[in-house]
Amino acid sequence: MKINIVKNIDELSLLAARKIIERVRKQPTTVLGLATGSTPLGTYYKLVQDYRDNKTSYKHVTTFNLDEYVGLTSADQNSYNYYMREHLFKSININPNQTFLPNGVGIDPAIECDKYEAKISESGGIDLQILGLGENGHIGFNEPGTSFSSRTHVVSLAESTREANSRYFNSLSDVPTKAITMGIETIMEAREVLLLVSGERKAKVLREVLEGTITEKVPATVLRNHSNITIIADEAAVKCLTKHCQISS
Numbered sequence: 001m002k003i004n005i006v007k008n009i010d011e012l013s014l015l016a017a018r019k020i021i022e023r024v025r026k027q028p029t030t031v032l033g034l035a036t037g038s039t040p041l042g043t044y045y046k047l048v049q050d051y052r053d054n055k056t057s058y059k060h061v062t063t064f065n066l067d068e069y070v071g072l073t074s075a076d077q078n079s080y081n082y083y084m085r086e087h088l089f090k091s092i093n094i095n096p097n098q099t100f101l102p103n104g105v106g107i108d109p110a111i112e113c114d115k116y117e118a119k120i121s122e123s124g125g126i127d128l129q130i131l132g133l134g135e136n137g138h139i140g141f142n143e144p145g146t147s148f149s150s151r152t153h154v155v156s157l158a159e160s161t162r163e164a165n166s167r168y169f170n171s172l173s174d175v176p177t178k179a180i181t182m183g184i185e186t187i188m189e190a191r192e193v194l195l196l197v198s199g200e201r202k203a204k205v206l207r208e209v210l211e212g213t214i215t216e217k218v219p220a221t222v223l224r225n226h227s228n229i230t231i232i233a234d235e236a237a238v239k240c241l242t243k244h245c246q247i248s249s
């Protein structure tokens, strides 16, 4: 496990974007796993800037997002589909037919989960998975208590997650109660993982992730078992870590 500690979200975004760009240039057919939330926004902005300035091509890249709310169409401004289009896809030369998110509006969400898994396998698996970290330790929408052997599945969102995400909605009651998320085992199969952690509100959970027991109660602790993971965290996010952890690599 490598930990890159950077000053702030700007530096985090720059470093994360550099790693993604380097990967895409080296392997133009890269299969990227993408995350939403506020943390990767700056990273996506840097990818767009780099596309404009340096023309890094995404023509042969395929993407799979971690999760999507159940019940929101892709036209809904709070859907992750909309988020990805607005913040990244519409501003780079990626083929929209090669960008995948779980379908939150299919007739049977369970069937959509199986289809998503099949699509990931068909694409040869994820080369580089970008991850954010929920305040309760969730990754994707895998809430505390999710089995480490879970595959893409439908989840009932924790109240704390709905509250944390209600900042994007008109009110808490508008936040969907269910989502489809890649499972923990699905995420762990990515050949490389890049976990982005920013801000003081993640400091306590990052300490648990790095220094606590590996447990399904804190889903992100499973990442310590991944053989190729890099964490980029800013100074505010590492402030609860012990010195030992801060210098581990």
Ligand code: GLP
Binding pocket: 035, 036, 037, 038, 039, 040, 066, 067, 131, 132, 133, 134, 135, 139, 140, 141, 161, 165
């Ligand atoms: C949401 C997403 C996660 C994301 C998390 C943290 O619940 N489903 O994939 O990592 O929020 O979001 P933020 O980066 O806004 O703190």
